[in-house]
Amino acid sequence: MSEKTHTRTRPTERESGPSEALRCPECGGHVIADEGRGETVCADCGLVVEEDSVDRGPEWRAFNASEKDQKSRVGAPTTNTMHDKGLSTNIDWRNKDAYGNSLGSRQRQKMQRLRKWNERFRTRDSKERNLKQALGEIDRMASALGLPENVRETASVIYRRALNDGLLPGRSIEGVATACVYAAARMAGVPRSLDEITDVSRVEKSEVARTYRYVVRELSLEVQPADPEQYVPRFASSLGLSDEAEHRARQLLRNAKQKGVHSGKSPVGLAAAAVYAAALLTNEKTTQAAVSEVADISEVTIRNRYHELLEAEEGLGVA
DNA sequence: ATGGTTTTTACTGCGTC
DNA sequence: GACGCGGTAAAAACCAT
Numbered sequence: 001m002s003e004k005t006h007t008r009t010r011p012t013e014r015e016s017g018p019s020e021a022l023r024c025p026e027c028g029g030h031v032i033a034d035e036g037r038g039e040t041v042c043a044d045c046g047l048v049v050e051e052d053s054v055d056r057g058p059e060w061r062a063f064n065a066s067e068k069d070q071k072s073r074v075g076a077p078t079t080n081t082m083h084d085k086g087l088s089t090n091i092d093w094r095n096k097d098a099y100g101n102s103l104g105s106r107q108r109q110k111m112q113r114l115r116k117w118n119e120r121f122r123t124r125d126s127k128e129r130n131l132k133q134a135l136g137e138i139d140r141m142a143s144a145l146g147l148p149e150n151v152r153e154t155a156s157v158i159y160r161r162a163l164n165d166g167l168l169p170g171r172s173i174e175g176v177a178t179a180c181v182y183a184a185a186r187m188a189g190v191p192r193s194l195d196e197i198t199d200v201s202r203v204e205k206s207e208v209a210r211t212y213r214y215v216v217r218e219l220s221l222e223v224q225p226a227d228p229e230q231y232v233p234r235f236a237s238s239l240g241l242s243d244e245a246e247h248r249a250r251q252l253l254r255n256a257k258q259k260g261v262h263s264g265k266s267p268v269g270l271a272a273a274a275v276y277a278a279a280l281l282t283n284e285k286t287t288q289a290a291v292s293e294v295a296d297i298s299e300v301t302i303r304n305r306y307h308e309l310l311e312a313e314e315g316l317g318v319a
Numbered sequence: 320a321t322g323g324t325t326t327t328t329a330c331t332g333c334g335t336c
Numbered sequence: 337g338a339c340g341c342g343g344t345a346a347a348a349a350c351c352a353t
Contacts, residue, residue, distance in 0.1 A: 264324075264325075265325075265326095266325075266326075269325090269326080287339090287340060287341090288340075288341070289339095289340080297326085297327095298326065298327050298328075299327095299341085300326075300327065300328085300342095300343090300344095301325085301326060301327075303341080303342065303343085304325095304326090307342095
């Protein structure tokens with residue numbers, strides 16, 4: 001079921017009224033708006049007349065017609081209205097004008113040129129569209145996960161590379177975008193577990209994992225295994241624990257690391273256990289259930305881990 | 320596909336408020 | 337009696353081979 005049922009609609013109104021028939025200052029040809037790039041370019045010579053215009057495309061995506069109806073809050077963007085405006089320009093191959101008269105050689109040449117450029121824009125456009133959609137997804141997921149700006153940037157960069165290296169064919173945009181977010185978060189030292197990622201993504205966990213491996217391998221990204229300590233601040237703060245407890249949790253983890261207790265165990269589990277243990281040590285009220293909740297780790301695992309952590313701590317001065 | 324390891328699920332018993 | 341905690345056994349998930 002991976003056909004392209006998803007309908008991408010664009011508003012059709014060109015910027016201001018008809019009075020503003022923009023002309024290219026360079027060659028006098030008329031200009032077209034490329035909203036995907038936020039630019040206004042001359043159709044004849046390609047000169048960028050205006051940059052950084054606002055993209056008025058919808059912020060939502062629809063995967064089928066009914067969804068589109070639900071989400072669409074503004075006027076009906078029909079194919080009728082799209083056809084002569086907007087992006088899908090078609091240039092007839094016949095060298096006739098609108099009345100059926102043959103074109104002069106000068107005009108013919110011009111049309112030839114237009115066709116070529118139109119084609120170029122179109123292909124570039126499909127890439128841009130892909131990118132735009134993916135970046136939208138990345139943004140959505142990143143904010144749902146509360147990831148900072150730099151992570152989004154990293155994710156975007158990774159996605160661009162993936163796109164340029166032709167890793168997309170055969171994979172869903174969603175999947176790759178998700179994988180990029182996952183990778184970026186880890187590289188930035190603010191990892192999110194695969195489960196958390198999957199919660200805000202539209203694709204299966206297994207696919208995210210698979211795609212993630214693939215992307216990392218193909219782009220040879222350097223992303224080292226997540227450090228349990230990186231999860232600590234987040235867990236601690238969602239449980240409302242003190243800084244001291246957070247610090248203790250870190251200590252526990254470092255100590256455990258030194259003793260090599262941690263190899264093979266899931267970093268999230270370790271972190272969760274450390275947080276719980278630290279709360280105990282600093283006499284702060286938390287339950288295993290609560291930690292299990294925020295960390296998305298079973299209580300059993302927390303129990304097992306935190307015993308190991310405390311064991312490893314034996315013999316050290318407990319302040 | 321297989322086997323070994325880790326994590327989860329489900330259940331049970333214990334102490335405390 | 338509900339709650340937090342601990343333990344266990346079996347199932348599921350994961351990973352390397």
